[in-house]
Amino acid sequence: MEEFELEPGEEIVLTVREHILVFSLQLIPLFILAFIPWILGGLVSWFAAANPAAGASLMSLGIPAHVWHFFIGVWLLCVWTAAFGMFTRYYLTVWVITNLRIVDIKQHGFFNREVSSFMLLRVQDVTTDVSGLLATLFHFGRLSVETAGKDEDFHMTGIERPAAIRDIIMGQVAKLHTVPDTTDGGL
Amino acid sequence: MNGTSAAGAGTYQNPLQVPQLPFSVDASSILTVLFFIIFVVWVVYTLVAAYHWFRYSHRSWLAIPAVTAYVFGSLILIVYIATGVS
Numbered sequence: 001m002e003e004f005e006l007e008p009g010e011e012i013v014l015t016v017r018e019h020i021l022v023f024s025l026q027l028i029p030l031f032i033l034a035f036i037p038w039i040l041g042g043l044v045s046w047f048a049a050a051n052p053a054a055g056a057s058l059m060s061l062g063i064p065a066h067v068w069h070f071f072i073g074v075w076l077l078c079v080w081t082a083a084f085g086m087f088t089r090y091y092l093t094v095w096v097i098t099n100l101r102i103v104d105i106k107q108h109g110f111f112n113r114e115v116s117s118f119m120l121l122r123v124q125d126v127t128t129d130v131s132g133l134l135a136t137l138f139h140f141g142r143l144s145v146e147t148a149g150k151d152e153d154f155h156m157t158g159i160e161r162p163a164a165i166r167d168i169i170m171g172q173v174a175k176l177h178t179v180p181d182t183t184d185g186g187l
Numbered sequence: 188m189n190g191t192s193a194a195g196a197g198t199y200q201n202p203l204q205v206p207q208l209p210f211s212v213d214a215s216s217i218l219t220v221l222f223f224i225i226f227v228v229w230v231v232y233t234l235v236a237a238y239h240w241f242r243y244s245h246r247s248w249l250a251i252p253a254v255t256a257y258v259f260g261s262l263i264l265i266v267y268i269a270t271g272v273s
Contacts, residue, residue, distance in 0.1 A: 070271030077264040
């Protein structure tokens with residue numbers, strides 16, 4: 001791991017991301033944007049058919065077909081690049097749950113990355129919230145972790161199986177609390 | 188006011204008329220320049236994205252397929268754009 005080093009005896013239990021359906025839903029606007037040139041072309045054709053004089057004016061602009069070809073290609077490249085940027089943000093935003101702590105990594109954009117972690121021993125409460133038809137059907141929702149001594153609430157929205165992840169976190173917390181403290185055992 | 192209008196009538200220009208440039212510009216050369224600018228921006232963006240994937244994906248198996256798919260899709264679109272330049 002480049003961003004955080006695992007402590008001796010620490011091991012990764014789980015890596016959590018947003019549900020793939022949540023990411024797919026975010027792609028819908030881009031999918032619609034990809035068809036904008038053809039939608040606009042259809043509208044212009046319809047307008048020209050309805051108003052022959054205006055259609056003749058549009059034709060008199062004389063923009064060559066290869067220029068439209070060029071700009072449609074540029075438009076599609078922009079949409080494709082935006083989709084890849086969204087996928088990059090989706091994939092690099094992750095919670096890494098180890099047997100000692102949770103590392104919260106947020107990729108806001110390129111060169112804009114936030115990494116924070118909190119020890120499982122400080123976890124006081126883990127809350128899940130699954131609301132809505134899609135969330136209930138596809139098992140995704142919000143998971144919030146409240147920690148002691150800090151006002152900040154760690155949360156992640158749209159993660160898959162939030163209840164199962166809550167159980168895993170609470171299981172790890174319980175393990176930590178049941179492990180006998182050997183640091184002062186010899187005294 | 189009427190005198191002013193009459194005096195300016197000789198120099199009237201249609202405000203909707205595109206002014207003539209003092210030099211001629213070839214549309215295909217503009218497209219060629221635009222194409223190279225877009226290509227350079229795309230190369231920089233791709234390098235930045237690949238850097239993030241290989242640096243921060245924690246050695247995920249998905250990094251290489253994701254970057255490869257993006258580059259492959261982009262190259263198809265760039266070839267498509269290039270055919271519109273000429």
